[in-house]
Amino acid sequence: MSALSDLLAFQKETEALSAIAGRLEWDQETMMPEGAAEQRSEEHAALSSVLHARRIDPRIGDWLEQARGEAQSEAQTAMLRHIRRDYDKTQKVPARLAAEIARVTSVAQGKWAAARAADDFKAFLPWLEQVVSLRQEEGEALADGGDRYDALIDNYEPDMTAAQLGQMFGTMRPRLTALREQVLDRPEPAGLSGSFATDKQMEFTRALAVAFGYDLTRGRLDLSVHPFSSGSGSDVRITTRVSEDDPFNCFYSTIHEVGHACYEQGIDPAYALTPLGHGVSMGVHESQSRIYENQLGRSRAFAGWMFDQMKALFGDIGVADADAFYRAVNRVRKDFIRTESDELQYNLHIMLRFDLERALVSGDLAPADLETAWNDRFKADFGYEVPRASLGCLQDVHWSVGLFGYFPTYSLGNVYAGCLNEALRRDVPDLDAQLAKGDTTAATTWLRSNLQTHGGLYRPEEVVARACGTAPTAEPLIRYIEDKFTALYGL
Known part of the structure; x- marks a missing residue:
């Protein structure tokens, strides 16, 4: 056995244990009995300790040194790069901190859900304070003298910094804000009306998942408070949520999560249970969910097909024709919830969160002041007041589970999706004719072969650039949004 083969065999077991940890998290969100939360927190801590010990096992350092000249393929070289990066990062975090x-x-997630349901930020505050403190400590350890928020971003988007993101957001914000003001001066299109039974919504949302290429023989579709995707390879699970007076909440949450799931299902099977066997970054991951949901799912062509399907299933849905349905799918209105936001305003939601969590991690904003800071910033950015915490700082699960540095990858994913959409439409000129029939095959096949199959083989910006033929920038996304909403609202 060579050092490389020993290392990869050891890594395969670590990847398998990590997958089990992910399955525990899926279970907690979907099926775990409420009374099991405390025990589950201990299970999470125990498994986290085992994984942490494996990731700092001194044999990894020895194997990495011995395997330097053994890599004989691009994939093996990339695997060593990922293992080295993970090893170096994990060594900086004490085992005690990882377990804590x-x-x-694990407990804070349940406390957040209860506080959100009760609109009680103060009930969640003690847990938020603990989570922020722990992530600050982790960021300090990882940064090794550098910026601790940059160190946390790097957990989700390697090589990205807050300064780079801030510059990108600074380019996007003025144009998006100006367009938003123009659009909101126009009459708001009508939405759907009626009651949309849960069983029929789930029937149609499963059909949508399959239409976008989700393989249900290697996945599941369940309900949760906050939709998410979990897993990789041959076990990739998604969730959605249902509101009987707003079926778009269910349908577009599903399409979004299918984008994540298809990325994982589309990775070369040879990379299973290796460092290359999952998405290379959350920004690239989000590019898949956003292009599935928006550039494909909210396109005029696909919306026309959806209109016919929904009329057949639900009867009268409150809009007269496919054009009115398309406007309803893409209507811009004053609202509070990020996950239900239109394409025009979505990135403004992310910029708010980016600035607030950056301040939390740096210590410039105390957790006790978060609700007030959120409400003040929302009023300044959107022009109206947040009426309750569940529509404000408690609406997202991310901070309860410590995902600081994660939010900006949503907007980065939108930027990548804008670039991919231009390249896709260049290569598949009759795409709209296919989408009008409900056929996404050409689009999903293009994305699978040009991006998804590579998994973690290339660096994040590199894999997008290879698919598009040019380095990613925000301009294609902004141009797409401006063109779409200018036409929709007759500006």
Whole structure:
């Protein structure tokens, strides 16, 4: 046995244990009995300790040194790069801290859900304070003298910094804000009306998942408070949620999560249970969910097909024709919830969260002041007041589970999706004719072969650039949004 083969065999077991940890998190969100939360937190902490010990096992350092000249393929070289990066990062985080983060965030997630349901930020505050403190400590350890928020971003988007993101957001914000003001001066299109039974919504949302290429023989579709995707390879699970007076909440949450799931299902099977066997970054991951949901799912062509399907299933849905349905799918209105936001305003939601969590991690904003800071910033950015915490700082699960540095990858994913959409439409000129029939095959096949199959083989910006033929920038996304909403609202 060579050092490389020993290392990869050891890594395969670590990847398998990590997948089990992910399955525990899926279970907690979907099926775990409410009374099991405390025990589950101990299970998370125990498994986290085992994984942490494996990731700092001194044999990894020895194997990495011995395997330097053994890599004989691009994939093996990339695997060593990922293992080295993970090893170096994990060594900086004490085992005690890793276990405590796992334990506290497991409990905090349930506390957040209860506080959100009760609109009670103060009930969640003690747990938020613990999570912020732990992530600050982790960021300090990882940064090694540098910026601790940059160190946390790097957990989700390697090589990205807050300064780079801030510059990108600074380019996007003025144009998006100006367009938003123009659009909101126009009459708001009508939405759907009626009651949309849960069983029929789930029937149609499963059909949508399959239409976008989700393989249900290797996945599941369940309900949760906050939709998410979990897993990789041959076990990739998604969730959605249902509101009987707003079926778009269910349908577009599903399409979004299918984008994540298809990325994982589309990775070369040879990379299963290796460092290359999952998405390379959350920004690239989000590019898949956003292009599935928006550039494909909210396109005029696909919306026309959806209109016919929904009329057949639900009868009268409150809009007269496919054009009115398309306007309803893409209507811009004053609202509070990020996950239900239109494409025009979505990135403004992310910029708010980016600035607030950056301030939390740096210590410039105390957790006790978060609700007030959120409400003040929302009023300044959107022009109206947040009426309750569930529509404000408690609406997202991310901070309860310690995902600081994660939010900006949503907007980065939108930027990548804008670039991919231009390249896709260049290569598949009759795409709209296919989408009008409900056929996404050409689009999803293009994305699978040009991006998804590579998994973690290339660096994040590199894999997008290879698919598009040019380095990613925000301009294609902004141009797409401006063109779409200018036409929709007759500006």
